[in-house]
Amino acid sequence: MPGTTISIPSHDGKAFDAYLSLPPTGKGPGLVLIQEIWGVNAHIRAVADQYAMDGYVVLAPDVFWRQEPKTDLIYDEAGTQKAYQLMNGLDGPNAVKDLMATAQALRQRPEVTGKVGVAGFCMGGRLSYQLAATGAVDTAVCYYGGGIQNALDVAPKIQVPILFHYGALDAHIPATAVDAVKGAFAGHSNAQFHVYEGADHGFNCWGRPMYNQRAAALARGRTLEWLSNHIS
Template structure:
């Protein structure tokens, strides 16, 4: 349904690719899907296609383009998982946020000036939280975001609706980190947290062994309802 297109950096000195899926009719809002550590792979593209079918123009920026353009990895292949984990220290997250800001600008224009929602997974879940603190997006969703406890000193800057999906048996986000997230965000009226008992990281992956169907559908329904309310 979609295709890759170029997005200009905020500085206008370079371009990077984003997978863009468009609805059949005119979109009234846009959604940005933020990749996992596996790049803009088939699973991320399928998520974009699904949002486009729901009526949103959807972008998935290649945030790893400065490391290597068009990295696509499979979480179910151990060697590719190892490579994906090795990309994390190479990725400049602050620069990634600026690329995300450039994508928000492009997506908002594609939506005729409408609202822009952001949804991210794994690393993208963390980036979605950072975006809630630092960008002018209109609604933010993070699935199993990693290291959010280290970003809680920024949460006072969140002024738009934000939702986090937290699997309680996430081996990348330990119980003490989850506790810090719940306690640190408890008084923030803009943030909603949903726990998924006994589930691990990646339960809402679009494809592959990590997916837990019932829980993925529940989380995705919550996300769809959230965007329907806040991007209208």
């Protein structure tokens, strides 16, 4: 089913766009899908459609709307340079509040029949982790979330089940960083970690050179099993 763009009210009286993709049955559990730094681009919309085909009502919000609404970049040099500028200029606290508003809007949609989870990639992986700490979602999935190791102070606040995917070759998130995150969740039965040998940062994105089909397929299967156990 083709996706549509909807408007979500923000906490400060404004509004922002989100890409909504519905499952073939028209209803199901909710999933907030958080973009990488290139915006809600063709790849993220396709990933949203993938999860919709698996039976989830998927909502992918425009994280950069406060800086540049409707960001939709490609993976060339200019697009990547712009993406990093937007990431560096992101207002983190407001972004988390916008994601809380997204989760609330998703819960209120008539198509959502179950619980609501979140999955995010790269910058979105970190935001997925931060959203989990607010209690606004029932589970979280973090794909190679850059910077989580620098925000471990919020780890004790995370009471919902949380799943982490990392690439063993990821220079942005070295093994020491992964170990630090693991350490913060030691003894927590609600956290699960997977590190993919031979996989680099961004291994799920088929539009980039570091795409790794095996790691992407494994991680996707594990994510679907996780979501089916926690929000379906």
